[in-house]
Amino acid sequence: MRGDFPSMEIKLPKIKGGVIRIAVIAVVVLILLIGSIYQISPEEIGAILRFGKFVRTTDPGLHFKLPLGIERLTKVPVQRQLKMEFGFRTTRPGVRTEYRTTPETVRESVMLTGDLNVVVMEWIVQYKIKDPYNYLFKIRDVESTFRYMNEAVVRKAVGDNAVDEVLTIGRARIANDAKEELQTLCDLYEIGIEVNQLIFQDVNPPDPVKPSFNEVNEALQEKERKINEAWAEYNQIIPKARGEAEQTIRAAEGYAAERINNAEGDANRFQAIYKEYARAPLVTRKRLYLEAIIDILPKISKKIIFDENQKNIIPLLNLGEEVKK
Amino acid sequence: MKSTTRNIILIAVVFVALIVLLDALYVVSETNQVIITQFGEPIGDAITSPGMHIKAPFIQKANFFEKRWLEWDGDANQIPTKDKKYIWVDTYARWRISNPLVFFQRVRDERGAQSRIDDIIDGETRNAVANFDLIEIVRSSNREFEITEEVAILDLTTIIPKINTGREKIAQIILEASSQITPEFGVELKDVRIKRINYVEEVQQKVFDRMIAERQRISSNYRSEGDGRSAEIRGEKELELKKIQSGAYRKAQEIKGKADAEATRIYASAYNLDPEFYQFTKTLDTYRATLDKETWLLLSTESEFLKYLRDSRKR
DSSP, rough: OTTHHHHHHOOOOOOHHHHHHHHHHHHHHHHHHHHHHHETTTEEEEEEETTEEEEEOOOSSSEEEEETEEEEEEEESSSSEEEEEEEEEEEEEEEEEEOOOHHHHHHHHHEEEETSSSEEEEEEEEEOOOOOHHHHHHHHHHHHHHHHHHHHHHHHHHHEEEEEIIITHHHHHHHHHHHHHHHHHHHTTTTTTEEEEEEEEEEOOOGGGHHHHHHHHHHHHHHHHHHHHHHHHHHHHHHHHHHHHHHHHHHHHHHHHHHHHHHHHHHHHHHEEEEHHHHHHHHHHHHHHHHHOOOOOOOOOOOEETTOOOTGGGSSSSEEEHHOO | HHHHHHHHHHHHHHHHHHHHHHHHHEOOOOEEEEEEEEEEEEEEEEEOOOOEHHHHTTEEEEEEEEEEEEEEOOOOOEEEEOOOOOOEEEEEEEEEOOOOHHHHHHHHSSSHHHHHHHHHHHHHHHHHHHSSOHHHOOSSSOOOOOOOOOGGOOOOHHOOOOOOOHHHHHHHHHHHHHHHHHGGGTEEEEEEEEEEEEEEHHHOOOOOOOOHHHHHHHHHHHHHHHHHHHHHHHHHHHHHHHHHHHHHHHHHHHHHHHHHHHHHHHHHHHTTOOOOHHHHHHHHHHHHHHHTOEEEEEEEETTTHHHHOOOOOOO
8 A cells, every 4th residue: 555655645745745745544443443443233143254254243332343354243133122024024013903814825834734624823933033143144045944944833732632632722831832842943953943932823724614613603592592491491490389388398397287177176075075974964965956046047048837637738838949049 | 687587487487377376276065075077087085174175277177966855746636535535635754965977977957856756746746645545644533523512513523534654754755765775866755745635626526525514513513502502491491490480389288187187186186166156246247247137038937036026934
């Protein structure tokens, strides 16, 4: 570089050499300075390569490196929570997030279950860059490799479960299995990624099959409704019948009490009367007889008295006419 | 004048020296490895350590190769399984240039390598998949399914046979077979995995039909279970109702009978004091109850009651 200065002197002889030198040096120093200062934001970490060789990482803040391409900087967002979507893509995140599916995302999401059925699975994985060195230098295309790993791992997990487990009871467990296996695979591949969460979003039967799955739910509802109705009827009738039974029994008990009390009463009355009768049987009989006659005779409207000797009176009575009345 | 000529010569020398130096120096990054060739002829081993290196300028050339693990993603292949089910199989693998020299000699660059790997893995995948039933490729263990009440009627154990090999091992078979060939062109192959398996269209439709049929079986099972259970409950209700009603009747009759018996005993023990007197008083009561104004009473003067009408003598 020094060799250039004399030639410049020749071209511009009018200007004072000293001023030019200072100006040139100032510019060079400025350029070198700009090339050596760099900033790392809080969520990042900086990896410095000197002639292509990894020499150090730098934490967030203002730092210096050697300029002129001697040391090069690569920033890695280690603190940032990264997310990958499978089976759909978010087109516009926000309060009302918009999603999009394409033939490729459909191929991503269709998979076979362990009972050889088909489910459509949408899931996301949240991850962080754990090891910037591995992330940058061990694998060329981390993103797509990680994507393939996800697909393989989730399919393997789903492939070992029945469709009903995938759709309902096994969801959380399968997602967790897949997450663990994915982490194991990340460690094996030295990909430098830490898997934070693997979450199954929409898990559905394929569209043509969906109505029959809904029908199962309807049938289940129907079953429960029928059983509930039957129980309702049961509960309506049986307690009532129990009440009525109780009523019948109480009525019988009432009858029994009445019957026995009446008997006791009658018996006691008879015994009382008999006690007195036994002392004077003849006169008591007469009295009772005549008392009865007194009671009875006034009630009877047709009283016919005949002499024992007049045997033929009965045929004369107009009995038929009386009956007709 | 003299010094100007010297200056020019100096500049020229420095310039040439700079060019020579720039060509002699080369940078190997963390992600690269280099093979030095002299007139196209490879010289020495691969340079893998990152940093600045020196070679002979102009006559030697630095050829850069990736040092990192590279991805390989095959196209999906339509392959019949051993049980004649047509499926799409999509695999991925990782590979790296393990011997840059051989790699450089045999396939030249990554594109060449990719197409060789395509051929090898696709072929081995075909061989492996065609040797196994579909279930072996889908499942990786003989884990028992957690059966919900819902699918219990489908009796999956009879539909789903046990596996002997499984997805993992089949991928392993593909890897082992493939990785025996790849060192021939300086490539190390790792982790062949099955990324996607899918039914081909026609098979898929049949699978959907089967899934629908399965669900319909579950639905109709629910329906008939509902009918059955509600009928059962109704029956239960009838039974209970009859039990309650007849039980009440029985108890009522028993109570009444006991009372009647007791009453009978009480009457008997009282009236037994003088049956004749009982008959007498009871008969009088009966007269009172039965004779009313409709009654015709024909009384003879011979009767007990009227005997004094005829004759008042004491008898």
